[in-house]
Amino acid sequence: MKALHHELAAAISHATGMTFMVTGTQAERGGDISQAFKLDDGSRSFFAKCQPAAGLAMFEVEAVALAELAAANAVRVPQVICHGMAAGQAYLVLEYLPLQSQGDAARLGRELARQHRVAASRFGWTRDNWIGATPQPNIWRDDWVGFWRTQRLGFQLRRAAENGYGGALQRDGEFLLAHLDFFFDGYTPVPSLLHGDLWGGNHGFLADGTPVLFDPAVYFGDRECDLAMSELFGGFAPDFYAAYRETWPLDAGYAVRKALYNLYHILNHANLFGGGYATQAARMAEQLRAQIR
The missing domain is CATH 3.90.1200.10 (Aminoglycoside phosphotransferase (APH), C-terminal lobe)
Known part of the structure; x- marks a missing residue:
């Protein structure tokens, strides 16, 4: 898990242009398919989903879909940060949005x-x-x-x-x-x-x-x-x-x-x-x- 977090931190740092070091993690709901968790460095947080390597195509198309919905400028969707392979696993990193069940x-x-x-x-x-x-x-x-x-x-x-x-x-x-x-x-x-x-x-x-x-x-x-x-x-x-x-x-x-x-x-x-x-x-x-x- 340490290797995965290290490689995800490097990918986030590269994608955002700001150094990111994982100092804390928290399990999150990721559906039936993916393992999901929140990554923290004390000041910034990101949401990451991981699957076996075969899931890379699924994450690639999800990133394209989120970008298409974002371009509609209608309902908000999480911003895609990066996706790829880390420590032998496919991953998708999104902005972390603290969500609740009730709202407008x-x-x-x-x-x-x-x-x-x-x-x-x-x-x-x-x-x-x-x-x-x-x-x-x-x-x-x-x-x-x-x-x-x-x-x-x-x-x-x-x-x-x-x-x-x-x-x-x-x-x-x-x-x-x-x-x-x-x-x-x-x-x-x-x-x-x-x-x-x-x-x-x-x-x-x-x-x-x-x-x-x-x-x-x-x-x-x-x-x-x-x-x-x-x-x-x-x-x-x-x-x-x-x-x-x-x-x-x-x-x-x-x-x-x-x-x-x-x-x-x-x-x-x-x-x-x-x-x-x-x-x-x-x-x-x-x-x-x-x-x-």
Whole structure:
């Protein structure tokens, strides 16, 4: 560990142009994939995440994603300091932001709506990335329904089949893939800059109430995807939704499409963790199929 801290300190010193010597460390929450800790030198602090060497590509694309969100000048994200290899491990170093669970939720809603106004000409992103530990393909496409069919829902259904989740899940899933247009009758999404993994654990607030987003899975897609995931596991205050809708109202069909979008994440959880998620995914697919006339 001493070698790792020494090499991280050297990398931080080089990136910031100011000598940094580690005098203290503290374990931090880093998700299911990474080991995370706070590094101190008595006057400055940084947040570091480490993984085995194979995780370097994941950190590289996360750094690009954070830079893209920062350029939107909307919701604050941690500044990237440096990333690379140290003591045989992949690392990503960010500015340290002391976060709390409560803050200006209405501001988060307004700023997320502003982030979603950052648009592209197509759906996808410049890089493939990950949703948790699962690869997430982002090949550019002109049509949203085709993107969702091939690179989101269809992709997870194929992985589910490989993991032994067949039967009604695959039957109803294939039916949904063939009839996705039903959910977009009269609704034409625009390619919006998405966080991509907007569950409650990936946001927080500074002491002054400023909202912060982190751990993104960025791409340009239907803005409803971010809103849908925010509702999947809870953790967002009512003021967040009210302020978002006031800033940029949602289409009435969102109430049904949010289940379609969240099926992607429940399938991903089934593929990663198993358990009851596959049963939940099958139930969601069945209910969505029942909506189609």
